[in-house]
Amino acid sequence: MKHESKLLFIAGLLLSACTSGNDSGEINLGGINSDPIEISDMGQIDDPTSPLYFQEVLGDRVFFDVDLSSLSAEAKSTLDGQAEWLNANPEFSAIIEGHTDEQGTTEYNLALGARRANSVFEYLVSQGVDGPRIRVVSFGKERPFEVCSAEMCYAQNRRAVTVISAIPAG
Amino acid sequence: MTKPLKSLLLALLLSATSAFSQNSTGPLRIEITDGVIEPLPFAIPDFVAENPESNEYARKIVEVITADLTGTGLFRAIPARAHIGRITSFSRPVEYLDWMAINAQALVTGSVDLSGTRQISVNFRLFDVFAGREMGKGLRMSGKSENWRRIAHNVADEIYSRITGEAPYFNSKVVFVSETGPKGERSRKLSIMDYDGANVANLTDDQSIVLAPRFSPDGGNVIFTSYQTGFPRIHVLSRKDGRQRPLVDQEGTMSFSPRYSPDGRSVVYSLTRGGNTDLYLMNVSTGASKRLSYAPSIETAPSFSPDGKRIAFTSDRSGRPQLYIARASGGDARRISFGRGNYNTPVWSPRGDLIAFTKQHKNRFHIGVMRTDGSEERLLTASFHDEGPTWSPNGRVIMFTRETRGAQGMASLYTVDITGRNLKRLETPTGASGPDWSPLQK
Numbered sequence: 001m002k003h004e005s006k007l008l009f010i011a012g013l014l015l016s017a018c019t020s021g022n023d024s025g026e027i028n029l030g031g032i033n034s035d036p037i038e039i040s041d042m043g044q045i046d047d048p049t050s051p052l053y054f055q056e057v058l059g060d061r062v063f064f065d066v067d068l069s070s071l072s073a074e075a076k077s078t079l080d081g082q083a084e085w086l087n088a089n090p091e092f093s094a095i096i097e098g099h100t101d102e103q104g105t106t107e108y109n110l111a112l113g114a115r116r117a118n119s120v121f122e123y124l125v126s127q128g129v130d131g132p133r134i135r136v137v138s139f140g141k142e143r144p145f146e147v148c149s150a151e152m153c154y155a156q157n158r159r160a161v162t163v164i165s166a167i168p169a170g
Numbered sequence: 171m172t173k174p175l176k177s178l179l180l181a182l183l184l185s186a187t188s189a190f191s192q193n194s195t196g197p198l199r200i201e202i203t204d205g206v207i208e209p210l211p212f213a214i215p216d217f218v219a220e221n222p223e224s225n226e227y228a229r230k231i232v233e234v235i236t237a238d239l240t241g242t243g244l245f246r247a248i249p250a251r252a253h254i255g256r257i258t259s260f261s262r263p264v265e266y267l268d269w270m271a272i273n274a275q276a277l278v279t280g281s282v283d284l285s286g287t288r289q290i291s292v293n294f295r296l297f298d299v300f301a302g303r304e305m306g307k308g309l310r311m312s313g314k315s316e317n318w319r320r321i322a323h324n325v326a327d328e329i330y331s332r333i334t335g336e337a338p339y340f341n342s343k344v345v346f347v348s349e350t351g352p353k354g355e356r357s358r359k360l361s362i363m364d365y366d367g368a369n370v371a372n373l374t375d376d377q378s379i380v381l382a383p384r385f386s387p388d389g390g391n392v393i394f395t396s397y398q399t400g401f402p403r404i405h406v407l408s409r410k411d412g413r414q415r416p417l418v419d420q421e422g423t424m425s426f427s428p429r430y431s432p433d434g435r436s437v438v439y440s441l442t443r444g445g446n447t448d449l450y451l452m453n454v455s456t457g458a459s460k461r462l463s464y465a466p467s468i469e470t471a472p473s474f475s476p477d478g479k480r481i482a483f484t485s486d487r488s489g490r491p492q493l494y495i496a497r498a499s500g501g502d503a504r505r506i507s508f509g510r511g512n513y514n515t516p517v518w519s520p521r522g523d524l525i526a527f528t529k530q531h532k533n534r535f536h537i538g539v540m541r542t543d544g545s546e547e548r549l550l551t552a553s554f555h556d557e558g559p560t561w562s563p564n565g566r567v568i569m570f571t572r573e574t575r576g577a578q579g580m581a582s583l584y585t586v587d588i589t590g591r592n593l594k595r596l597e598t599p600t601g602a603s604g605p606d607w608s609p610l611q612k
Contacts, residue, residue: 067490069445095400102573105514105528105557106381106604107427108484108491110395110402111440111447111468114424118445137401138424138442142379147353147577149554 083127113138243592506544
């Protein structure tokens with residue numbers, strides 16, 4: 001496999017998204033401990049219709065200022081690319097994961113992460129993406145991408161990540 | 171008698187006159203609300219083993235009682251090597267002079283009887299040494315031998331209550347989240363333990379993220395947030411059979427931050443729909459939920475008053491997270507925190523007079539308490555990250571999560587007295603967060 005390390009990384013992302021589809025073609029944690037884990041094909045990075053292209057070339061994430069959930073011009077530009085891709089590849093669905101940095105309490109950060117994921121959701125829908133194809137989830141501060149306790153890491157953690165799934169929603 | 175012992179005795183006697191202006195005829199009493207407290211010296215000689223099988227239990231029970239009492243910061247155990255008197259029979263009168271000589275203000279005597287293999291009985295008496303009399307009645311506590319720790323905690327609770335006049339708290343449990351693995355991909359499971367960190371047992375496996383477990387008022391259920399479906403949902407776990415089920419299960423929503431009402435009939439929680447988080451109240455028996463707040467702001471971390479009539483919670487409707495109180499039936503909320511910084515996770519004291527909270531100000535976190543009208547705010551701790559207070563059953567001690575800085579940062583549990591004294595880390599086998607302290611166990 002050409003992009004093995006990337007695929008493992010993506011598998012990790014999907015695991016953290018922990019979606020419970022009932023079809024083949026995506027990571028499935030399903031029940032609490034016994035269901036099999038299936039690995040999906042993320043495609044090739046040079047294939048513009050592949051989830052890997054979405055993630056690595058278009059950019060799967062946008063970043064937020066401290067305590068805020070509003071989208072910057074840069075974030076909107078990234079999301080324009082995501083919306084275009086989603087509109088061109090209707091067989092995929094998506095989960096938007098909202099995250100915060102580690103400052104703040106568990107409960108408040110869950111709510112703040114939900115606000116951020118919802119900002120992305122609303123923007124994508126405003127760009128013509130069909131709402132039912134997208135689900136949102138917040139991980140609050142529980143899944144940091146960078147682990148240092150400094151602004152350079154916090155800035156990477158205040159994010160919303162669009163995770164592409166091969167399963168049609170609904 | 172050796173020389174060092176003599177000088178030790180002298181030092182103890184000298185300190186007795188300054189530290190304890192106890193009237194020799196008045197009752198022995200620690201007033202916890204007083205200013206700085208010099209721990210009260212007490213002696214707890216080895217409990218009398220009524221048969222050879224009781225030896226080990228007698229030793230361990232004394233250890234637990236001693237750890238309970240000294241752990242409060244209010245008592246100091248006089249080491250056995252300094253004792254002059256010996257207790258060889260539980261029923262024989264004590265020689266007060268022997269214990270006065272080492273400045274033992276209180277004396278605890280006891281005996282342990284292991285009958286058969288499963289049944290254990292512990293007798294104990296408490297003496298006010300300088301008044302020369304017994305404090306309260308001697309008690310006999312019996313139970314299965316495997317419950318020897320609970321019996322020891324019961325004895326310590328009796329001693330604590332008789333001397334401080336406060337309700338006890340040693341015979342209690344803590345439910346929390348065990349954390350293992352690196353910070354970016356931490357595994358979490360629900361665990362339960364005695365208040366002092368003994369008897370840790372896991373309640374769930376670590377396949378999904380779990381957050382913030384809370385006891386039901388009778389201690390029989392634990393309610394928590396689980397990512398079992400991939401989305402945060404409120405689950406309830408029965409401690410009896412270990413089974414769990416989703417309590418709030420609405421597709422397209424997230425639910426978290428649940429807490430029981432004091433009568434156990436309702437659960438207040440946060441539900442997020444369309445990016446907006448509000449408070450809801452569920453009737454546990456019917457499963458029907460009623461919406462309590464209708465604001466575009468975040469409303470979360472609700473907690474009931476002990477009488478069940480009011481709910482304290484966090485809202486950022488002012489632009490920053492602050493504390494509010496509303497009637498449990500819904501309606502307008504009153505803001506109670508006005509200090510600088512962010513205020514979060516208000517938790518009502520079991521006595522009803524104080525609210526504990528998390529405060530974030532200038533990159534520092536604090537656990538603090540304030541009166542329910544927001545007055546008399548006092549910060550009890552300060553660190554890189556302190557969060558999520560929970561009260562001891564008697565409202566004297568607060569347990570919380572402290573997380574250390576950086577990539578190697580770890581969460582652990584700490585306790586602090588509501589006076590701000592006696593800050594201590596609780597030893598746990600793994601990282602630990604999100605504690606909830608149970609009511610006093612029967």
